[in-house]
Amino acid sequence: MATRTKRPRVSGGWPAPGPSLCPALRHPARATAPPAAGPVPLFRVPSPKQSASPARARRHPRGLPGAGPRHSAQLSQVAQPGGGGEPDSDPVAGFLSWCGRVGLELSPKVAVSRQGTVAGYGMVARESVLPGELLFAVPRAALLSPHTCSIRDLLERERDALQSQSGWVPLLLALLHELQAPASLWSPYFALWPELDRLEHPMFWPEEERQRLLQGTGVPEAVEKDLANIRSEFYSIVLPFMEAHPDLFGPSVRSLELYHQLVALVMAYSFQEPLEEEEDEKEPNSPLMDYLRMVATRPIPKGQEIFNTYGQMANWQLIHMYGFVEPYPDNTDDTADIQMVTVREAAVRGTKGEAERLQLYERWDFLCKLEMVGEEGAFVIGREEVLTEEELAATLKVLCMPAEEFREFKDRDGWGEDEWEEDRLTVTNIPKLKASWRQLLRDSVLLTLQTYATDLKTEEDVLSNKEAYAKLSWREKQALQVRYGQKMILHQLLELTS
Numbered sequence: 001m002a003t004r005t006k007r008p009r010v011s012g013g014w015p016a017p018g019p020s021l022c023p024a025l026r027h028p029a030r031a032t033a034p035p036a037a038g039p040v041p042l043f044r045v046p047s048p049k050q051s052a053s054p055a056r057a058r059r060h061p062r063g064l065p066g067a068g069p070r071h072s073a074q075l076s077q078v079a080q081p082g083g084g085g086e087p088d089s090d091p092v093a094g095f096l097s098w099c100g101r102v103g104l105e106l107s108p109k110v111a112v113s114r115q116g117t118v119a120g121y122g123m124v125a126r127e128s129v130l131p132g133e134l135l136f137a138v139p140r141a142a143l144l145s146p147h148t149c150s151i152r153d154l155l156e157r158e159r160d161a162l163q164s165q166s167g168w169v170p171l172l173l174a175l176l177h178e179l180q181a182p183a184s185l186w187s188p189y190f191a192l193w194p195e196l197d198r199l200e201h202p203m204f205w206p207e208e209e210r211q212r213l214l215q216g217t218g219v220p221e222a223v224e225k226d227l228a229n230i231r232s233e234f235y236s237i238v239l240p241f242m243e244a245h246p247d248l249f250g251p252s253v254r255s256l257e258l259y260h261q262l263v264a265l266v267m268a269y270s271f272q273e274p275l276e277e278e279e280d281e282k283e284p285n286s287p288l289m290d291y292l293r294m295v296a297t298r299p300i301p302k303g304q305e306i307f308n309t310y311g312q313m314a315n316w317q318l319i320h321m322y323g324f325v326e327p328y329p330d331n332t333d334d335t336a337d338i339q340m341v342t343v344r345e346a347a348v349r350g351t352k353g354e355a356e357r358l359q360l361y362e363r364w365d366f367l368c369k370l371e372m373v374g375e376e377g378a379f380v381i382g383r384e385e386v387l388t389e390e391e392l393a394a395t396l397k398v399l400c401m402p403a404e405e406f407r408e409f410k411d412r413d414g415w416g417e418d419e420w421e422e423d424r425l426t427v428t429n430i431p432k433l434k435a436s437w438r439q440l441l442r443d444s445v446l447l448t449l450q451t452y453a454t455d456l457k458t459e460e461d462v463l464s465n466k467e468a469y470a471k472l473s474w475r476e477k478q479a480l481q482v483r484y485g486q487k488m489i490l491h492q493l494l495e496l497t498s
Contacts, residue, residue, distance in 0.1 A: 020145035098188035129300035137291040146170035196261040200323035213479035216452035336489035337378040346443035393425035400436040430496040442497035
């Protein structure tokens, strides 16, 4: 039976294959970015499902062909901090000059500036912008991808040997080569990158600090999977390839540390070709346009910084993939997870004797057969909706139904569409659920809360004490916001199930 998961639980930071890097100027912050992070790319589109606001990418091509009309005169319009600065010594001026050479179109209504931005360089409206107006357009040839880099022929010949779980190896090799190539086409773009040793993704935190600050949030587990995959990919595929081509990859780029840093950049600042259908297993579409276009989706007042959103992402995903979060309660897309095996554990604790326990595992195995649960899956709860409503409803129903009903249910191999509609599970109807369902859900929430190192009151005490909060490090503040947002959702569930 097909599931209706509205927003699936992402277990790691590595999306589907085929990312490219778009040369623009800074990340699309939806919250305060890491302090002194430096200039980073502007518009990133992490998946076809995620829209941009107030700007959106009409399409996100992965590659190639030629540049279209050039509007280099527009690219000289740079808002200089304080009205001064020598263009030749300014990396932004050099970057914009390069944009003109490669055919990047920039609207005369926008400018690149450090003033009026959240952090570092940003794009600011010089004049009011109307919905539908073009902000900028990047030709395919200017996109940094395996198809446009200077070693594209080699990467294409060795494509089979470069296959990996992430699908990112060709792009990362392109980056590794171009970074050390003296005449790289993208050198002005690299000049605006953040300092790689100051990235704030949790993968760069010491393991003890990551576990201490983010225990229970799901981030440490996701990071550990990423680090294991990165290390395996580097030593089994990337390093042997670079060593086989020493003329193209000098000793300075044959580094696992640098590879980690580039993975983080790709994780945060790359984009992918959207799919016709929201199916991860389908191959990306063939390119349809010559340009990546960014257009306004709503009015943008003069002087306002222009952002592209990351889409519907919980704070644990934001900190994992981008290195920052939104303070509570700003992130309306925040979620809390209840591990599927936690619900099973809560149900097991409620059994009386070995026979009941064995019957419960039989029910769990049947749910696995229906693909409703899994050992590494999670039920995802938002502030106002259950994002995995079908899976959670099915699990509560099967684990709590009488024995005779389960036998009939199992003989029918599940239930039909009409029966599913009768068991819709939303946040608002949780108090109306059967008592046994509410109790199992409540027990599962209580077990989940035990996975955190601190309780909700401890977090509230710190957040309500401005002096205490100010003494926290930047990482401690970010982690606190992740924990607090999740616990607020879980405590809401406790109230609804009481």
